[in-house]
Amino acid sequence: MFKKKDSYVVAVVGATGAVGSEMIEVLAERNFPVSELRPLASERSEGKTVEFKGKNVKVQKLTAESFKGVDIALFSAGADRSLEFCPAAAAAGAVCIDNSSAFRMDPVVPLVVPEVNPHDIAKYTTKGIIANPNCSTIQMVVALKPLHDAAKIKRVVVTTFQSVSGTGAKAMDELLDQTKALLSFQEVEKKVYPHQIAFNCLPHIDKFIENGYTKEEMKMVNETNKIMGDDSIRVTATTVRVPVFRCHSESVNIETEKKLSANEARAILSTAPGVVLYDDPARNVYPLAIDVAGSDDTYVGRIREDESIPNGLNMWVVADNLRKGAATNAVQIAEYLIK
Numbered sequence: 001m002f003k004k005k006d007s008y009v010v011a012v013v014g015a016t017g018a019v020g021s022e023m024i025e026v027l028a029e030r031n032f033p034v035s036e037l038r039p040l041a042s043e044r045s046e047g048k049t050v051e052f053k054g055k056n057v058k059v060q061k062l063t064a065e066s067f068k069g070v071d072i073a074l075f076s077a078g079a080d081r082s083l084e085f086c087p088a089a090a091a092a093g094a095v096c097i098d099n100s101s102a103f104r105m106d107p108v109v110p111l112v113v114p115e116v117n118p119h120d121i122a123k124y125t126t127k128g129i130i131a132n133p134n135c136s137t138i139q140m141v142v143a144l145k146p147l148h149d150a151a152k153i154k155r156v157v158v159t160t161f162q163s164v165s166g167t168g169a170k171a172m173d174e175l176l177d178q179t180k181a182l183l184s185f186q187e188v189e190k191k192v193y194p195h196q197i198a199f200n201c202l203p204h205i206d207k208f209i210e211n212g213y214t215k216e217e218m219k220m221v222n223e224t225n226k227i228m229g230d231d232s233i234r235v236t237a238t239t240v241r242v243p244v245f246r247c248h249s250e251s252v253n254i255e256t257e258k259k260l261s262a263n264e265a266r267a268i269l270s271t272a273p274g275v276v277l278y279d280d281p282a283r284n285v286y287p288l289a290i291d292v293a294g295s296d297d298t299y300v301g302r303i304r305e306d307e308s309i310p311n312g313l314n315m316w317v318v319a320d321n322l323r324k325g326a327a328t329n330a331v332q333i334a335e336y337l338i339k
């Protein structure tokens, strides 16, 4: 069982990356009780420092010995690093909160969004690992759960508009560099994505698999069923990369067993945990990536009845993929753990 203390030794694996650096910021902002922060990354980052609560902390090279005395290890250095080092961290006594896809569908590892299934956190004890879902799934289930509780969702059709920060720090540089190059009539360089991302939309996130979908699309399908604890919900997804730096937007269509009017859905979402209802089209009020950036909430707007079926709704869901989609969700799990 997790031992309660006044403060905790927290390791951040991938501390120099887009998600890891956000994790360090969120730990500080939310005043998580940290007695020692241990930033870990590759040997490329040895000698670098990260700032935590006004102090510079040295980044250490990740090894199996990195976890001595660590209570909580937040992982965001890719699935291969998680597969290799989460077991070592857990064996050293740390509880791992893993941001990668490595353990998400492992039946003995809980996959948690605190607004949806906080009760599952207690199941971490078998492997000492709690999985953080994919960013696109997190924001969608925050909006779906209260509607599911009220009217039982039968089917979800989602299209995502995902920002480049979901791919990491190098992809953010690529969007900036390509945009600058195009605006000054220069050649565009492609290093991260297979096609130009500036002024474009790529219907391709993660690898294609045999069924014609991408892995990102199938993550949304499988993770939604696991988090909601209901395999009867049918989910289909199209995931698209768009030239936006931060925040993922999603067009979500749901079909419910019980009829919900748009007004009823608005009333439910207006009090739902982690949701901000932002829906007044007459005044051009709907969630926008550039406004939601930096927020920990999931914004929902454009709620309207789907007139093509008896019990259907459409909505527009936006959240900051580096915060609620990754770092904030992970730190919220850690907060539950120490409660």
Ligand code: NAP
Binding pocket: 013, 014, 015, 016, 017, 018, 019, 020, 040, 041, 042, 043, 044, 045, 062, 075, 076, 077, 078, 079, 081, 099, 100, 101, 132, 133, 134, 135, 136, 165, 166, 167, 168, 169, 170, 325, 326
């Ligand atoms: P990023 O900006 O490229 O950062 C990668 C981080 O991993 C860096 O700190 C890097 O350290 C570290 N790293 C890479 N190889 C390593 C190695 N061999 N040993 C130790 N550390 C290593 O990527 P990111 O966007 O932060 O994403 C990192 C991971 O987080 C992803 O691969 C994914 O698994 C997960 N993620 C999850 C979500 C989600 O939806 N919840 C969203 C985005 C990312 P150096 O700086 O030293 O290279």
Ligand code: 3JN
Binding pocket: 078, 079, 099, 100, 101, 102, 133, 134, 135, 162, 163, 165, 166, 167, 205, 219, 321
């Ligand atoms: O592309 C995005 O917007 C989210 C990216 C997530 C991601 C990127 C690289 C590897 C993941 C993830 O969280 O599923 C992974 C992975 O761990 O498989």
